[in-house]
Every structure is written in C-alpha cells, then in structure tokens.
Amino acid sequence: MKFLRNFLASFLALVVFSFVGMMFFFLIASALEETEKFTLEDNSVLKISLNQPLADRDFDDPFANISFMSNEVDRIGVVDLRKALEHAANDDKIKGVVLNVPNLMGGFSLGKEVRDALS
Numbered sequence: 001m002k003f004l005r006n007f008l009a010s011f012l013a014l015v016v017f018s019f020v021g022m023m024f025f026f027l028i029a030s031a032l033e034e035t036e037k038f039t040l041e042d043n044s045v046l047k048i049s050l051n052q053p054l055a056d057r058d059f060d061d062p063f064a065n066i067s068f069m070s071n072e073v074d075r076i077g078v079v080d081l082r083k084a085l086e087h088a089a090n091d092d093k094i095k096g097v098v099l100n101v102p103n104l105m106g107g108f109s110l111g112k113e114v115r116d117a118l119s
Contacts, residue, residue: 045096046088052076054106054114078110082117 055075088094097118104111 040091040093042093043095044093045098046084046094047098047100048081048084049100050076050104050114051100051102052105054078054081054104054110056110078106078113081114085117 053075055077057077057079085097088097099114099118
C-alpha cells in the first residue's frame with residue numbers, strides 16, 4: 001500500500017509539473033512574439049497581398065504557430081479584409097489601395113465579396 005501511495009504521489013507531481021512547465025513555455029513564447037509598429041503618414045497607400053487562401057472568416061488560433069509539423073496554411077478572412085478596406089475608406093490619411101493578387105485562392109463568391117468591398 002505504501003508503494004502505491006508513493007507511486008501516485010510521484011505521478012501526480014509529474015503531471016502537475018508538466019502542466020505548469022507547458023504553461024510557462026507558452027507564456028514565454030507569447031511574450032517573445034514581436035508586433036510591428038508603424039506610423040501612418042499623409043497620402044499613404046494601403047498595400048494588401050492576397051497570396052494566401054481566402055476564407056469566409058479568419059480563426060485566431062493561438063497554437064497555430066507552435067506545431068512545426070502542421071500542414072495548415074494561414075487564411076485571409078474576407079470579413080477582416082472587408083473591415084480593413086472600410087477603415088481605409090474612412091481614413092483621411094489613406095489615399096489609395098493596392099491589391100497584389102498573384103493567384104486568387106478562393107471561390108467566385110469570396111472574390112465578389114472583395115470586389116464589392118472595394119467599390
């Protein structure tokens with residue numbers, strides 16, 4: 001009975017330590033993530049590159065960049081793209097929008113959504 005008690009206590013300590021260690025690792029990884037800061041000048045042009053597949057909406061997956069074996073590609077959410085274009089239309093400092101579309105990776109309806117957002 002003493003062996004089982006010691007074994008379960010050690011196993012529980014291992015599980016708790018692993019959980020705390022993983023949380024510490026994710027905290028450090030998220031703290032190291034850099035965000036690019038910029039200032040918007042007068043007569044700026046918004047350049048949007050559509051070199052990733054379009055989706056109806058973008059999912060914010062906090063664990064997407066952790067898996068090195070993942071084959072999942074980033075997607076551009078049409079809802080977020082529409083919001084960015086509406087914001088650019090209402091901003092006095094932005095004078096134009098340039099879309100770089102080497103190959104539209106989305107359906108006709110998503111392409112129409114982008115086209116409608118531009119007009």
